[in-house]
Amino acid sequence: MIRCIRLTAAFSFLLLVALLVNAGRVQVYEAENYGASPANRRGQIVRYAQPRGAVLVAGRPVTGSRDSGGRLRYERTYTEGPLYAPVTGYASQTYGTSLLERAEDGILSGADDRLATFPWWDRLTRTHRRGGSVRTTINPRMQRAAFDGLGDKKGAVAAIEPATGRVLALVSTPSYDPGELSGNDAAVGAAWRRLNGAEQQPMLNRALRQTYPPGSTFKVVTAAAALESGRVTDIDAPTDSPDPYPLPGTDTRLGNAAEGCEDAPLKDAFRASCNTVFARLGARIGLAGLADTARRFGFNDRMLRIPSPVAPSNFDTRMDASQVALSAIGQYDTAATPLQMAMVAAAVANGGQLASPSLVDEVTDARGVVVAGGPRRTTRQVTGPVTAQQLQEMMVDVVEHGSGRPAAIKGVTVGGKTGTAQHGVRNEGTPYAWFISWARAKDSYEPAVAVAVVVEDAAADRADISGGGNAAPIARAVMAAALG
Structure with missing residues (x-):
């Protein structure tokens, strides 16, 4: 009898040990797999059990949270959603996050360890912290001026503070209301299908994720390469250029x-x-020299984040002489985002120094205590200061005496460059209208803003499309807003 009891006790003890080992295996080694399983909704329930942190513009929230009363309790809301959609992106219970909502998800959702005094204790007790806030660099007056300027046109605007790289405006039109995608009901699915299937592609962030042939605005880069390489030493001396010019190796x-x-x-x-x-x-400078200058301005950078990812702007590094010549005027397969061309203008305005662009000033916890500043802003020398000064002089000349006159602002020094970019098969597509510019108050040595505008206006008469006529007035409005 005693032997049976002992055997039963030993067997029960082995079962207990096996149970504890299995529990440990599940909690320690398999927890991540179970947590990531689509069948496990506990993580989602916890994630949406409290309001999400705010995205701030000029200290005011442009996002919020609404109590839905469902199991996934709090849904994201947006103030002036279409205006700020290219900045915030969306935060959807069904389709995840995008743009700043994705890049700063840890702070906004409360998962980031920087929000906790003792992160290990929160992990041990499975405490879900309140979401923090993200203070953006956006200037609301400039954002509104860019959005209203584009109106019902298809296009984008990017504006940067040259000395710091702070992104002051980021607009893409047509836009959409990210609040339509916040919940998890049938209406959200219908909105997702409608927005993704729309011919105008309202969810495409044209300022960051779309590249265009930059046309004549790229001549700023070519001029910089010519001056830096010594191919041009005097901007007022004849260049010995024929008209027309036979492209090398072609008819x-x-x-x-x-x-x-x-x-x-x-x-x-x-x-x-x-x-x-x-x-x-461009043909005389050669592929290596032109590609190096383009790289220094930011082309071919696949790691650019603001912190939202930016599509790389392209300058081909494998071309023949005729293709290099076409690339020098912003054609062939040269392509740039509006943010990239704003960076070009910013580097010229800032004496040849390019500051890394950034959309975030700082992040705070739920009480408003700063837990981290924005990303470390680095600068690099793109051109020498003498070259930058010559480029500034030429860009001012375009605004004062050339096609950039519509961007002129009384009492302000404005430099610009227009562009009309051909595209499509045999260049049959409606040209894109470009304008890049910078502005500096007369009594200041530091430029206030650099702007890039691109307009895709398929409804316009082809003959009426020009960077000066279509894009420069929008840039003027944004620069005027920056200068108050």
């Missing part, structure tokens, strides 16, 4: 829309946007 002759481009000095060619002068300069 194609490149012409100009403007008059007086033959042998035009760099300054005059920049103001008149002479394709022949810049194509010939």
Whole structure:
């Protein structure tokens, strides 16, 4: 009898040990797999059990939370959703997050360890912290000016503070209301299908994720390469450029829309946007020199984050001489985001120094205590200060005496460059209208803002499309808002 009791006790003890081992295995080794299982909704229930932290613009929240009363209790809400959608992105219980909502999800959802005094204790007790806030660099006046300026046109605006890299405006139109995607009911699924299937692609962030041929705005980069390489030493000296210009190794002759481009000095060619002068300069500089200058301005950077990821702008590094010539005028397969072209203008305005762009000033906990500043802002020398000064002089000349006149602001020094970018098969697509610019108050040595505007206006008459006519007035409104 005693032997049976002992055997039963030993067997029960083994079962207990096996149970404890299995419990430990589940809780320690398999916890991550069970937590990530689609069948386990506990994580989602906990995630949405409290309000999400706010995205702030000029200290005011442009996001909020609504108590839905469901198991996934709090849904995201947006103030002026279409205006700030290219900044915030969406936070959906069904489709996840995008843009700043994704990049700063840890802070906003409360999962980031920086929000806790003792992170290990919160993990041990499975405490879910209140979400913190993200203070953006966006200037609401400039954001509104860009949004209203684009109106019902398809396009984008990016504006940067040249000295710091702070992103002051980021607009993409047509836009959408991210609040339509917040919940998990049938209406959310219908909105998702409608927005993704729309011909106008309202969910595409054209300022960050779409690249366009930059057209003549790229001539700023080509001019910088010509000056830095010594191919041009005097911007007022003739350039010995024919009109038309035979592209190297081909029977194609490149012409100009403007008059007086033959042998035009760099300054005059920049103001008149002479394709022949810049194509010939590009061929003389060569692929290596032009590609290096483009790289220093930010082209081909696949790691750019603000902290939302930015599509890399392209400058091909494997081309023949004729393709290099076309790339020098912003054609062939050269492509840039509006943010990239704002960076080009910012580097010129800032004496040849390019500050890394950033959309976040600081993050705070739920009580408003700063837990981290924005990302470390680095600068790099893109051109020498003398080259930058010459580029500034040429860009000011475009606004004062050339196609950039619609961007002029009384009492303000404004530099700009227009562009009309051809695209499509045999360039049959409606051209894109570009304008990049910077502005500096007359009594200041520091530029206030650099702006890039691109307009895709398929409804416009092809002959009426120009960077000066379509894009420059929008840039002017944004610069005026920056200067108050």
